[in-house]
Amino acid sequence: MASGSVPGFAWPRIDLTMPFSIAMMVLLAILVVGPMGWLAVTSVQDDATKALTFSHYTRLVTDPSFAKPLLTTLWTSLAVAGICIGFAAPMAWLVARTSLPFKRTIRSLVLASFVTPPFLGAFAWVLLGGPNAGLVNQWYYALFGLKAFEDPPLINIFSAWGMVFVMALYTFPYVFTFVANSLEMIPSELEEASAILGGSNWRTARTITLPLVMPALLAGFIVAFLQSMTLFGAPAILALPSGIDTMTTKIWSLFQFPPQLGLAAAASLPLLLVTVLLLRTQAAIMGRKGYSVVGGKGGGHRPIRLGFWNIPALAVFGLVLSCSILLPYGVMVRTAFTKNWSAPIAGNMTLDNWRFVFLEFSQTKMALVNTFVLGAGAATAGTILATTIGYLSLRKLVWGHRAIGLLATSPVAIPGIVLAVGLFLTYTHPPLVLFGTLWIIFLAYVTKELPVGYQQVASSLRSIHPELEDASRIFGATRLRALVDITAPLIRNGVIATWIFIFIGSIRELSATILLFTARTKTISVTMFDLRESNDWGPIAVLSLTMLAITFAMIAVITHFTDRRIA
Amino acid sequence: MDRRSFIVAMSVALSASALAQETTPQMVAAAEKEGKVVWYSSVDVKVAEEIKKLFQQAYPKIDMEVERSGSERVFQRINQEYQANIHNVDVVNSSDASHFLFWKQQKWLASHKPPDLAKFPKDGYDPEGYYATWRATLNVMGYNTNLVKEADAPRGYRDLLDPKWKGKLVKAHPGYSGTALTGTYALVKALGWDYFEKLSKQGVQQLQSTTAPPKTIASGERAVEVDGNEYNMFIEIDKKSPVKIIYAVEGTPFVTSPTAIFAQAPHPNAARVLQNFLYTAKAQQILVDAGGARSLHPDVKEPANRTPLGKIKLLPDDPKGMLPQVNEIKKKYTAIFGN
Secondary structure (H helix, E strand, O other): OOHHHOOOOOOOOOOOHHHHHHHHHHHHHHHHHHHHHHHHHHHOEOOOOOOEOOHHHHHHHHOHHHHHHHHHHHHHHHHHHHHHHHHHHHHHHHHHHEOOOOHHHHHHHHHHHHHOOHHHHHHHHHHHHOOOOOHHHHHHHHHHOOOOOOOOOOOOOOOHHHHHHHHHHOOHHHHHHHHHHHHHHOOOHHHHHHHHOOOOHHHHHHHHHHHHHHHHHHHHHHHHHHHHHHOOHHHHHHHHHHOOOOHHHHHHHHOOOOOOHHHHHHHHHHHHHHHHHHHHHHHHHHOOOOOOOOOOOOOOOOOEOOHHHHHHHHHHHHHHHHHHHHHHHHHHHHHHOEOOOOOOOOOOEOOHHHHHHHHHOHHHHHHHHHHHHHHHHHHHHHHHHHHHHHHHHHOOOOOOHHHHHHHHHHHHHOOHHHHHHHHHHHHOOOOOOOOOOHHHHHHHHHHHHHHHHHHHHHHHHHOOOHHHHHHHHHOOOOHHHHHHHHHHHHHHHHHHHHHHHHHHHHHOOOOOHHHHOOHHHOOHHHHHHHHHHOOOHHHHHHHHHHHHHHHHHHHHHHHHHHOOOOO | OOHHHHHHHHHHHHHHHHOOOOOOHHHHHHHHHHOEEEEEEOOOHHHHHHHHHHHHHHOOOOEEEEEEOOHHHHHHHHHHHHHOOOOOOOEEEOOOOHHHHHHHHOOOEEOOOOHHHHHOOHHHEOOOOOOEEEEEEEEOEEEEOOOOOHHHOOOOOHHHHOHHHOOOEEEOOOOOOHHHHHHHHHHHHHHOHHHHHHHHOOOOEEOOOOOHHHHHHHHOOOOEEOOOEHHHHHHHHHOOOOEEEEOOOOOEEEEEEEEEEEOOOOOHHHHHHHHHHHOOHHHHHHHHHOOOOEOOOOOOOOOOOOOOHHHOOEEOOOHHHHHHHHHHHHHHHHHHHOO
8 A cells, every 4th residue: 555656666466365365265165064054955855856845854853763862872972971070080180189100101091092093992892891702701700700691791892881881981081181181270279278278188179179170071071972972983883783873873874775865964963953052062161251260370289198099099090091991902912813802812823814904805905095195185184274274363364364263163063974974965966076086085084173283273373472473574574484484483393293183083083984985985994894794803903903003103203293291 | 580589699699799708818918908806795805805816816917806895785885886976896796686686677787607607507697697696605593512502502593582592692684784684584484574573582682794693603702693604604613613503494594696797897808807707616616615605516516514405404595576675674674673
């Protein structure tokens, strides 16, 4: 505008940010709004005639074969969330506030539970908790002189409670992390004051600490509930053999040929609505300003001495972490190296499973390549997208930055299987037929992981004050130059971490992939799921260990670059 | 020669000249140029890889891609792919013989008669050459010998309704497995749906594939299988697993498992080379020896320790009768046993 006063030579300055931000919004709308729009439209359409109908919804409400899975989903998710709070909150308190030994080990094992895909845990628990041949039950029978089939087992994993148990094992790290982080933020002055006034440790924890971490507890409860509600692998592996359906397995079965798309769309919407509502509630709780004590770094905490209580406390950790990590990983290793997984090891050792998976099984190579291509592709695209959007919206650089940020985080409210239904409906017909290619799965992964990436990038951007960039601009650098020279090096580690987060999230994805894959576009996770249908446990164990090895190698890379704790 | 048979003879001659029936050097050269053949099959994954190994030894320049899943899942995948205009499959094998009637009606299959079929019994292949019985298996009962004494073992399906088997049974699902579907159709004819209603009260563990129950009773997770592939039982027995086959007094469902070439196969020459190979005495013998299957090829020798088919009361399959009832059977079964 100022330079416009020189006549003749000044080109009118075109503001490129406006079209750029519109392009971003369109891109995000294609990713998010498109599939959800098709979902809504299909749910009120007759599959054949495309006429307007509400029959799918009527069927959903009146047909007991839908009401029952819905009820199962609700009560099992509530149970998982309740169990998670019951165990993880005291565990987090013990780690954050007491003199409990082995805290580092405990933290890394909790992290390991966090990154172990729940469907993998479910596989392992079939081998551990099968009522008659499961190893834990075999030990139990042997220990008490009982007999399989005649006496009730210790654990029957093929039941709704078995499924709740396994889901809770891989969901509690969320609650643990929320509560532990929140406890670390709360200064301990209030608790010390209570102690000085003569309150016992127990009374202090109950009357001071508990109310302070209430928001974190509620948030943890909601996240645990949503996690369990949207899982597909664990219910399919543990509940289906007993004829128990959840909403996710029901939606999946509607995709069997001939697919009942309208009904699948209608069945997806309740999951979507519940998620949106609960996430709004959570945001409202977390955003409350009433707990102003919580904020900034708390002072040093004086750890409470546990003394004798160390033993029962460690026993609880031992039990939970054995169930989530030690036993499952152990049984996977055992199964990978034996002919008959339930028989004694002596005379039963073999390398056949490894040879079969890596030298004979024709799907291994294709699935590995697909998984890597998808993981790396989604991670790269997701990181670029998240970084661009994060930068634009946090620095408030463009018109509509708020809307862009909102769109980028909105997929967090879309359960994986619901997203897959939406993508399937959008990309199986012209103008763009992507079903049968890796692209449709790629879109699913990018969309699903975008919120995670955005949060990651946003948190590293927030830690860099804009005045560094401003200084560089004052000295005459262009915005791009400032970005390249100042900001990029500072957020480099954050960006690398984002890439790896998305990569890990993508290579373990099952609940969306299960609806989108075809023979040519299989990933490791669906290959394992196929092997489960014929009970080929040896090869499943080999693939599980492979997947875990890749995941932990990636985590080692993150910790190398970022040098910070994740859990 | 009347006009009708003349036209038939002409069209046969024409199609034969387009693509030879026996494996010629030209066909192999064209197949090698295509470089690959894609086989969808419901046979046990390890048997499938065994067949692949054998094929690659014979034709090292043709890569063979195996996609294994349950018959009903194979059917769903192919139909879903064809609906989305994806032509990925060359040769298909399914243990639900009615699939081939459906695909033939849809005109999705190519007519091709492997030379070895000349030796097969007449009911072993489609007279028009659209499919042929590649293997057969029985859908058998069985038990774990550590958990059940021979004297106590059930002798037939009705015995399973005894309360003593409650919580000990395992079974595959007709919504997934073609063998289970064929078996369910035969048993409904023999015993009625009423039988399945009563069976469902026995706390039956419900698995997907008929390849799975033999592995489950071998591990001891369940004591008795209501159904399962005879060939998987043979494989377990050869592995010295503690299992035994029961040929039920009411009869055992006989399940044929055809293969066919798709008309829109992306590798038509390689598809024909593979299809011919699958019916050779050599491949059929491997299928019997390592895969535990029953073969219709007269040159194939059965291992001595297997009960000859002639001594077993069989419930034959009936794809034509089953085809119109497939969805009804799946629906009823799911209503009784769940998914």
